[in-house]
Amino acid sequence: MTTTTERGRPVGELLRYWRRTRGMSQLDLSIETGVSARHLSFVETGRSRPSPELILRLADQLDMPLAERNTVLLAGGYAPAYPARELNDPELAPIRAAARQILDGHSPYPALLIDQHWHLVEANAAVALFTTGAEPHLLAPPVNVLRLSLHPDGMARRILNLPEWRAHLLARLRQQAVATGDPALSDLHEELRGYPSGNDRTAPVSDAASRVVIPLRYRHGDQELSFFSTTTLFGTPLDVTVSGLAVEAFFPADQATTATLHALGTPAAGLG
Template structure:
């Protein structure tokens, strides 16, 4: 009975991921060098997949690493992926590489966040943008989404806040649909409920910047002018640790010449 329940549980979880990825049993079977019949037997609990098969299917379904451990447990196997704290000595080389990358990107802003947008590292360009943010938002642990959308954070200075807020919330919705993370859902519910700060009295709607045709910019007021950035997010390929798998490096690239000039002048000063 225990084996049957285990097989049905892992089968249901794999079916969920297959349907999330919008693949048929045949398509998944072809990718995993299996048969549609075998995939069907796994999903209905008639066949127990080996640990290797669980991992192969998870890879072709692009299942997040944390959830791959859940699949292995559901199938009756030990987890394969560790979750090593970033301050562990074993992560020393990784931390040094991240610090070097962030420093090399200055004076442009860049930061590293974990799976719930906790800030684990940032450069001086990010520090510059945090001028005027309420002290309680800067207390550890820092959270990038909370800093951005809170009425006492960056939100009052973001000129295109409705568009940028919508982009961030949609990004979180996609992640929640894939990872089914309770902490991420709680963060989403919190920031989605933040009131929109009032627009400055008499302010004109900002004209569309020249970069709007290829990427939504972040347009933020700082030191008496509006800086414009486009965001790029990088992750680590083939991670074998949950911590590394959930890290994301976000870099803000100047989207106009005025922003480039401002940041260069600041760096020279």
């Protein structure tokens, strides 16, 4: 996995980078971890070599992604602490099975499993509602669901509140890029920012959900469907791959959308 904290940089520089990224002073980190500020200074400047236990204690307090913790451990001359298995690894079979159960159980509403870079891993059949009509180049693996959503050849031409939904997705992606320090996410953010933003004159809606969350207003044939989304993460992951997985589930935001989706049933699968 490529990260902002370039391989080859000293362990102290990496720890200082993440401390500053999290907006903490050496004193703040010292108080939270019980490590003296003097010792932290020595570690960051290379005058003292941190133990693997100290690296992991600091990484935990700094909420560093698991992949970054491995990078810092390697920089310190230690073995990585967290495996990064392939999704088809037998040890991840229970994770895949759990995700599949969530996806299938969510029908007839759309739901999909994505990785840390927003690539599609699996989807239920109802996601075909969103992918129908998208150009083939956006559906060729690996499918990036944010690119599919905002590209003018994808879902964007059917999103009725595109400026609002686009701003929501870009803000979320930007926050994720900053939190993880992952340049692939920063690059994706820059790419998506260059896509057309749509017409800002979006007609207001009166459904209750639109007053508490940003809805996705989507044109399906001659109907307007309204959704809100939720994100489910896997708790207490100890594997780099699992730590990046998330289930994105869409729920109807009004009764008309609920009725339409149940009338449609489960469409033919378009992805997954």
